[in-house]
Amino acid sequence: MADYVLIESRDPFEYSDTGYFYEVAADLSKAGNNVTFFLVQNGVLTARKGISNRAVDKLQKAAPGVKVLADEFSLRERAIIGGKLASGVTSSDVDELVDLLAVSSVKAIWH
Amino acid sequence: MTTSGEKSITIALMDPPYESGTTTTALRIMDTALRKGISVNVFAYEGAVNLTMRGQAPHPNPVKGTSIEEQDHPSTAKFIAGLFTLGADSPKLEWVNCGLCVDERGAGEWIDGPRRGGPGDLFKFSQESTNTLIIGTR
Amino acid sequence: MPGILSIVERAYHGTIEEQDDTILWLSHMVKNAGADLSILLRSNAVNYAVKGQDASGLSIGGVALSVPPTLDTDVVALSTAGVTVYVVEEDLSDRGIGNDELCDGITKVKRSGLAKLFDDHDAVWHW
Numbered sequence: 001m002a003d004y005v006l007i008e009s010r011d012p013f014e015y016s017d018t019g020y021f022y023e024v025a026a027d028l029s030k031a032g033n034n035v036t037f038f039l040v041q042n043g044v045l046t047a048r049k050g051i052s053n054r055a056v057d058k059l060q061k062a063a064p065g066v067k068v069l070a071d072e073f074s075l076r077e078r079a080i081i082g083g084k085l086a087s088g089v090t091s092s093d094v095d096e097l098v099d100l101l102a103v104s105s106v107k108a109i110w111h
Numbered sequence: 112m113t114t115s116g117e118k119s120i121t122i123a124l125m126d127p128p129y130e131s132g133t134t135t136t137a138l139r140i141m142d143t144a145l146r147k148g149i150s151v152n153v154f155a156y157e158g159a160v161n162l163t164m165r166g167q168a169p170h171p172n173p174v175k176g177t178s179i180e181e182q183d184h185p186s187t188a189k190f191i192a193g194l195f196t197l198g199a200d201s202p203k204l205e206w207v208n209c210g211l212c213v214d215e216r217g218a219g220e221w222i223d224g225p226r227r228g229g230p231g232d233l234f235k236f237s238q239e240s241t242n243t244l245i246i247g248t249r
Numbered sequence: 250m251p252g253i254l255s256i257v258e259r260a261y262h263g264t265i266e267e268q269d270d271t272i273l274w275l276s277h278m279v280k281n282a283g284a285d286l287s288i289l290l291r292s293n294a295v296n297y298a299v300k301g302q303d304a305s306g307l308s309i310g311g312v313a314l315s316v317p318p319t320l321d322t323d324v325v326a327l328s329t330a331g332v333t334v335y336v337v338e339e340d341l342s343d344r345g346i347g348n349d350e351l352c353d354g355i356t357k358v359k360r361s362g363l364a365k366l367f368d369d370h371d372a373v374w375h376w
Contacts, residue, residue, distance in 0.1 A: 009132070011293065013293055013340075013344070014293055041132040041133065041261065042132065042260070045296070048344060051343070051344055051345040052342065052345070071136075073304070073306070073307070076302075076303045077261065077303065078261070079296075079299045079302045079303070081301060084345075094139045094140055097143075098140060098144050101140075102118050102144070102147070104241045104242060106242060108243070108244045109245075110246045130262060130263045131262050132262060132264070132265065134266065135307075138309045139307070139309060141309075142309045172268070172274075173281075174269075174274055174277045174278060174326075183315045184268060185309075185312045185314060189312050190309040192310065193310020193312045194310040195310075197311065
């Protein structure tokens with residue numbers, strides 16, 4: 001079992017292949033790994049309540065153990081604030097991300 | 112380079128300045144790590160070698176009618192110069208610009224701090240760091 | 250017939266470092282130069298028309314971003330300057346953006362209406 005931090009900076013509208021990263025996150029979790037899925041930049045567009053492709057919702061149904069975080073600055077930058085944050089997504093920040101990265105056993109992957 | 116027991120993060124970066132949110136996020140990560148006492152090693156590859164170009168200059172904004180002073184445009188070089196101040200000793204910021212990438216872009220006029228290197232530096236950084244984050248481009 | 254339809258679709262790429270979106274900025278400059286110009290926000294750029302965007306508070310290496318981008322007010326400024334700003338309705342709903350979130354002065358257009366919008370302009374600048 002390993003600890004993973006998957007950082008998703010892309011969104012499913014501009015990039016058609018973001019689904020692969022969500023699927024890998026789910027598969028890693030289902031295989032028994034600890035997975036944190038960190039949304040940043042346009043990656044946070046999936047954290048807006050009411051998004052049509054429901055990427056985060058599908059990820060959490062497939063692998064409830066995946067912890068989904070979203071960068072507070074990126075959310076605020078796009079006015080995804082207050083009640084607009086999708087359920088299951090926790091607002092986080094770069095401070096927490098650095099804490100996650102500064103562990104030698106963690107596998108950190110940016111997409 | 113950090114000594115045993117100190118934490119460090121290596122970041123590989125490819126995007127040029129002013130074209131991507133990725134460079135801003137990477138700079139935020141570097142800033143936060145240094146403030147936490149974590150050393151940072153950067154391997155700037157391809158367009159990212161332009162991040163440290165000395166000649167970046169602020170400009171006014173004629174749409175908003177703002178002057179250079181009012182617009183207060185901080186260049187990536189200015190941000191990174193500040194990071195070098197934060198990472199002057201311990202924690203330490205090391206920044207390697209890919210030499211061949213610099214040559215093909217004619218991008219050799221840097222602020223103080225970065226040094227010329229190659230992929231071998233990235234490997235060495237990764238071997239000596241607590242963790243490595245590869246930030247690609249698209 | 251309106252002159253130029255300027256289409257913006259990439260969004261939030263370099264906007265912090267630039268302090269704005271370069272195509273919104275360029276479009277405003279072209280308008281100021283005398284062009285008869287409309288803007289179409291599509292894909293992720295529809296988010297530029299959402300009220301309440303806040304990119305304040307960044308500081309890197311002790312250097313503060315004292316003038317952050319204000320993309321929503323930049324869109325409103327274009328509208329105030331006489332530029333018709335269109336947004337693609339389905340691109341809003343795909344992203345979960347409701348009508349109540351939009352800035353004033355925005356004109357919604359359906360995807361099925363884009364061909365006519367293109368046809369109604371002399372030139373289409375698809376950035």
